[in-house]
Each structure stands twice: as C-alpha cells, then as structure tokens.
Amino acid sequence: MSVTDTTSSLSLNDILANSSIKTNTTTGGLAAATGAATGSQSLGKDAFLKLLVTQLKNQDPLSPQDNGAFVAQLAQFSSLEGITSLNTTVSSMASNFSSSQALQASSLVGHSVIAQTNIAQISDPTKGLTGSVTVPSSIADGTVTITDASGKVVRTLDLGSQPAGSASFKWDGNDSSGAVVPAGTYTFNASAPIGGTATALATYLPATVNSVTLSQTGGELTLNLAGLGPVGLSKVQTIGM
Incomplete structure (x- = not known):
C-alpha cells in the first residue's frame, strides 16, 4: 500500500x-x-x-x-x-x-573646598586667606596681585623663587598700607616670567559650598560656591570641613 x-x-x-x-x-x-x-x-x-x-x-x-x-x-x-x-x-x-x-552631594553643602578659581568671597578679612598657584616650571620670581570688586589693587604678594609644582601663599587680609580690608569679593591674579614672557598662573582658592546641582544627563556634579557661582567638581582640589 x-x-x-x-x-x-x-x-x-x-x-x-x-x-x-x-x-x-x-x-x-x-x-x-x-x-x-x-x-x-x-x-x-x-x-x-x-x-x-x-x-x-x-x-x-x-x-x-x-x-x-x-x-x-x-x-x-x-x-x-x-x-x-x-x-x-x-x-x-x-x-x-x-x-x-x-x-554624597548633600554632604558637601556647608563645607569649605579649594577650587581652581581666581575669585574669593571674604567674609572675615581678619582671618586672612591661604591659597596656592600652579607653577608649570621653576621660576625665579612670581607675584599674586589682589584687587577688590572695583578693580583697585589692594595688595601684591611676592611668591619668590619656586620649583615646578604647587606653590602656596598667605594673605593676612590687610592692604598695602597695613589696614584691614573690608569684607567683599576679591580677585587674585598670579603671574611669573617663564622663558622671558610674563605668564599667568592658575590659582586655587577656598570657598564655601552653598548647594550642589546634580546633572540629569550623567555629567559631573556642579558645586555652587558662595560668591563664585557654579564650579565643576573636577576643578575642586581639596574638600575640607
């Protein structure tokens, strides 16, 4: 079949x-x-x-x-x-x-940080201010010029001879005549002759974190610093108390 x-x-x-x-x-x-x-x-x-x-x-x-x-x-x-x-x-x-x-961001609010900036908000000048500059190569001399909000030079600090790296400086809060400056916003411009040319140096100054902004796209944190505004977390050198 x-x-x-x-x-x-x-x-x-x-x-x-x-x-x-x-x-x-x-x-x-x-x-x-x-x-x-x-x-x-x-x-x-x-x-x-x-x-x-x-x-x-x-x-x-x-x-x-x-x-x-x-x-x-x-x-x-x-x-x-x-x-x-x-x-x-x-x-x-x-x-x-x-x-x-x-x-982590919430824990930064109210803390002092050292950030890459040339502007500092001084609330109590009698406490002075300690900052630093980045020296790309050894220098024989360097200066930090401090100006107030109106652009007037109030003090010039001498950095002296410095090797390549980070060089710290301290300002006592007084002007060139020895008087205590008023509270306010001050600008710090550091420079040094490198290769025969006056070269601007990056400055790192203290600031207080008022708030923190979280990126909605996965980017880095933005710290909102008192008197300075927003600064990326990558520009922060030190986080203190």
Whole structure:
C-alpha cells in the first residue's frame, strides 16, 4: 500500500489558526497572535515558546523542519532575553549611582573646598586667606596681585623663587598700607616670567559650598560656591570641613 502525502507546508497563518491562540484573520499576523498570548503587542518569552511549540505540532511529519533552524531561533531569543535583562540591570545600577551621588552631594553643602578659581568671597578679612598657584616650571620670581570688586589693587604678594609644582601663599587680609580690608569679593591674579614672557598662573582658592546641582544627563556634579557661582567638581582640589 502506498502512502500519498496530501499535506503541504503550513504557513504561519495556518499554524496560528490551528493553535490554541485565537486571532482575528482580518487583523491577523504575528502581532495579533502575540497580543492574544501576552495581552500586548510585544513578543514575550511565553508567546515565543507557544508559537514554537505550535510550529512543531503542525509541521509536516514527512518533511519536518530542520533542527538547526529551531536551535537558531532559540539561540536568538535567548540572546535577546539576555540583552533585555542586561539593560534592566544597567538601568538599576544607574539609578543606584544617582542616589549615591545625591547622598554624597548633600554632604558637601556647608563645607569649605579649594577650587581652581581666581575669585574669593571674604567674609572675615581678619582671618586672612591661604591659597596656592600652579607653577608649570621653576621660576625665579612670581607675584599674586589682589584687587577688590572695583578693580583697585589692594595688595601684591611676592611668591619668590619656586620649583615646578604647587606653590602656596598667605594673605593676612590687610592692604598695602597695613589696614584691614573690608569684607567683599576679591580677585587674585598670579603671574611669573617663564622663558622671558610674563605668564599667568592658575590659582586655587577656598570657598564655601552653598548647594550642589546634580546633572540629569550623567555629567559631573556642579558645586555652587558662595560668591563664585557654579564650579565643576573636577576643578575642586581639596574638600575640607
């Protein structure tokens, strides 16, 4: 007795029609089948496995699907699921990092920091001020010129001979005549002759943190310093009490 195969390869619509997943053929297709299985228009793990099992049940027994094709489908879905889980984990880590950053930022408020700036807010001149300058190469002489808010020079400090590196200076809060200056904002401009040319030097001065701004795009913290305004955390040299 000969056996005649009267079946043909089933299409995806045939598979879906014969499966337990009911769908409207007028709006049919994979999206509708997936929606019926998962309650949404995204293909989830359960819906994928149901479609795979249905495909196995409805394959032509005399011409079954290639095993390698099923393995490839499972591998692709496994990779996709792994990437989805990884995205979820990374998002969770980013959220935790933001929370930790906010906690650290709140602890900086009210503290004194040493930041790269040439402006300082002096509330009590009798306490003086200690700052530093960055010397790119050894110098025989250098100066720090202090001016008030009106641009008037109130004092010039001598740095003297300095090796390359960081050179500190101290101002007692007095002007050139020895009188205590009034409270206010002062500018410190450091310079030294390097290679026969007067060169400006970066200055680091103390300031108090009034508030902290968190970046919404993953950038660095911004410290809002008294009398100075916003300064990036990367420009802060020292954080004190």
